[in-house]
Amino acid sequence: MGRRVFLPHPPASRPALPLSITGLRAGASHVTGRTGGAAPGGGWEPGRAAGGDSPVAKLPRTGARGPGPDCPADHPEDTMSLKAFKLVPAVEREMLMGDKARINVECIECCGKNLYIGTNECFVYHFLLEEKISSAGKITFAATKQLHKYLGFKKAVSELKAASALNRLLVLCDNTITLVNMMNLEPIPTGARIKGAVTFTLNENPMSGDPFCVEVCIISVKRRTIQMFMVYEDRVQIVKEVSTPEQPCAVAVDGHYLCLALTTQYIILNYNTGISQDLFPYCSDEKRPIVKRIGRQEFLLAGPGGLGMFATVDGISQRAPVHWSENVIGAALCFPYVVALDDEFITVHSMLDQQLKQTLPFKEGHILQDFEGKVIVATNKGVYILVPLPLERQIQDLLTSHRVEEALVLAKAARRNIPKEKFQVMYKRILQQAGFIHFAQLQFLEAKELFRSGQLDVRELISLYPFLLPTSSSFIRSHPPLHEYADLNQLTQGDQEKMTKCKRFLMSYLNEVRSTDVANGYKEDIDTALLKLYAEANHESLLDLLVSENFCLLTDSAAWLEKHTKYFALGLLYHYNGQDAAALQLWIKIVNGDVQDSTRSDLYEYIVDFLTFCSDQELVWKYAEWVLQKSEEVGVQIFTKRPLEDQVKNSFNPDNIMNCLNKYPKSLVKYLEYLVLDRKIEKEKYHTHLAVLYLEAVLQLKSVTTDNCAELTETQTKLRSLLQKSDFYRIHFILDKIKGTDLHMERAILYGKLEEHDKALHILVHELKDFSAAEDYCIWSSESKDLPYRQRLFHMLLSVYLNPGSSDCELVMAAVDLLNNHAAEFDAARVLQLVPDSWSVQLLSPFLTGAMRESIHTKRMAQITLGLAKAENLIYKHDKVKLKGSPIILSDKKLCQVCQSPFCEPAFVRYPNGGMVHTHCAAKRLVNPNMTHHSQT
Amino acid sequence: MKPDGKVVLLGDMNVGKTSLLHRYMERRFQDTISTVGGAFYLKQWGPYNISLWDTAGREQFHGLGSMYCRGAAAVILTYDVNNLQSLIELEDRFLALTDTASADCIFAIVGNKVDLTNEYALLLETEEENRPEKPVTSCISTKVQKQVHLDDAVALYKKILKYKMLDEKDVPAAEKMCFETSAKTGYKVDYLFETIFDMVVPLILRQQAEGPLQTVDITNYKSAKRTKSGCCA
């Protein structure tokens, strides 16, 4: 998303009715707060306060200054002042003029330690400026006068510029630039000079490349003329003269580009090509223009309405303007600040966000210039230096007053002034501090982002929360501290709601970082802290944390979980640390109600599951009894659901298990079912055992219930199913057990198993009188057998029905139904012999139709088969005739097509295309590529 | 960081330029004070950084406009739909400022403050998908008759093409480049800026292919400058 680079105005409110105040918006020039903020007595009088403490210190911290004449609204934010500069006296009035009150400072130049001052009485003073830093870090300047020199005119010295490579000082006085020696101020012997200059400037980005030459640009006394000179040690040379569309009144140079203030506008003029470009209109007669080169190809200009405008040599603006007062006298740049002077104040704006950062009252100032990064201001009587405070200090100040945004902007800008390595360390720290400021204001999103980009050691954050870091952690907070808080209690001042919010933030933050690089090296600390937070907040993620890969420290975490009665979680922790016995012991306590933890209502099932997959045999056997006692049906799962390989390898073999299950009949049944039905183990022992158990259960149920209860039906179904499907149990054994009971069906099944179908059918028909069961019996008994077997059964049943001994009409009906419903299962011819003559055709019509259809169908199918076979036979015959068609004559002149030798035996192979070969050759070449059929004669 | 392209908002004071930018960049509407000089934002649009310049509409700062427009890839001419004069000013006062813009500069005409008109409710109904964040259901009686209609803006757009000596066929259609917005409710604000950014991207690509714009600009300056005479026949 977009990044806000510049906030044009602080959010001050505009008066309510926009239309009615248009006049005010445009024309009001009321200045608010300008004098109000100054010290009593109308601000600081330079000179008078010189001996005292720092003049700036006397000012109210909030340099109250109105926003400027065009903004009627107050800018509350602007009054938040930053200390970017300190004003320090450099040359005091006594040093300069002694008792001569009429001497005024006209111009200054500073080059290294050399400070030059030009006066209204045509003197040039030379001082050496020594910077001193007191033990308390206070900076002072001591100027020692070297000499002064009278230039011999009645005019003021209007400009001074040093060319240190040439050891020359350029002095503009009386429209003439003279070259003097920088050290002794003596004019050079050649007397080289530039005449007719109104003002001049040096090209700080010269194009010549000659280190012993400076490029000087003058505004000539000749109207509308600019001249370029090359100035050498003792000569000058004009290189260019350009005329301008209007009279120029201020100039700055960069490379080939002149930035000019003309009478009505600013322009950029390339003196090499003569091409010019308008910047913007400005009436130089009304207000003094300012043209200041501030860096490669960029200028700072005084604009309309007190604006400080930026423009590049290409005529575009790359920065938003700063807003000065209307009557700025001078401007200078000291990155990242634009410093401006008007008749009452020095103002400091940031180039980064255009905001006013500092205001220093300064009366009667008339010069403000920067020399190699040193900003110097002067009144008529004294010279002062604006000492920038170290950026780090400024940033810290901003952070202290919680102005995070500004601090970060400044810190980023500091990149270019500070060595890379040092910067990175510093910047990270600032980001972290900024993060904590946001954090303390509960602005977690911002905080998180800053912590992330500042690569914060998470433990710094964790350590704010009491008791979260493990006792074994070696962490010590960084020094100096990143924030002012001892702990969360202090930060939130005991506000529980805030505390909760902070904890929630930490939870989500730790959860996010624990799997990233940030966690490297302190995973234990992070996970333990997270566990503690989750446990305390009763957070569901506690369990997720414990069942996935984690680094929670056992002792610390265990104590904490116990304290918060998270016994289930504690069990998980034990398990994660390989202490399954402890885990189980604890969980069983919960199920038994010895300790309270309602995390899982299905904890018993959980334990069963746990044991099922537990590879510690001893443990499983130890708790098997407990599990089975709790629930025979569920508990048996520890055996039945156990992975197969586990069951064969070790002590979980069926014998051991059944031994254990003997006390738990329901479990035993389940287990046998598992062996017989699921695993399909074909062992007589298990099958018989299961059948017996079913049987006993059925009998037992029958003895206690009269009605057909569901359980009985179910068990009985299972019994029957087993008896029917299994081929492994001892039939006679079961049959013995069944004898004398009313389990007729079962008995029938058992007889069936013994292939004693007549007995079985007898039971079904005569004892049970269940005809459909009898039919079913015929079907399932012959399920895997062939048709005759089945027919035999059906005929057998039919015979039972039609047994001449009984003339039971019910049985006759059953016989009729049987025939009619299963026509296909009978041999119709035999049936017709069997049925009594008295039966009408109608009675048996479905059977007869079915049998007829079946028989016709069979006949027709047979005919078709016959027809097809005949057809096939015919084809072969045809082939044969064809092959026999023409005689093949074999003589000793014929050669085998493969080996090209004659035939010496009567046997040969002839391919359908007529080719003849030896039998052995044909055998060798199994496939002749162009012959698909071959025959042997 | 050097921006890849520049979009400039021009228009009379009080039409809502600053408010539009605020709404788009900061997703809210708040009280503004009349802009002093100018201000700018950087907007990341795909891989490009587009600088968005807010200019001051006040007469006092009028002279700065040409410089701000220099090399611009798009100019958004803004007026207030309830103030006919603000549209007239666009032609009389602001159009000439765009002479310094890039030769293939895109022009958009934006009528702001539609929320104050009695047509607004109607607009909302037909533009369901562009719902502002809060429905404006305040009583219609406080609304006023719109002073400037979209047709007027379209007419101005065509005049601009004439002034720039551009063929209607070579540029986006007038109907596409005339917008009505409300910075207050957010109505069509995103649509406005996103439409323009999408159009600016090919321009950036072309400029990048042709080499750095700034150096080209100054040498071409004199020849590229168009005069007003002869274009308004």
Ligand SMILES: Nc1nc2c(ncn2[C@@H]2O[C@H](COP(=O)(O)OP(=O)(O)OP(=O)(O)O)[C@@H](O)[C@H]2O)c(=O)[nH]1
């Ligand atoms: N009702 C309504 N009011 C608006 C809208 N947009 C802006 N305003 C109001 O109009 C006034 C002017 O808005 P600005 O955004 O400051 O106007 P501007 O074009 O930037 O003005 P200058 O900076 O002086 O050139 C403010 O009071 C805004 O609250 C809008 O869409 N609807």
Ligand SMILES: [Mg+2]
């Ligand atoms: Mg504005």
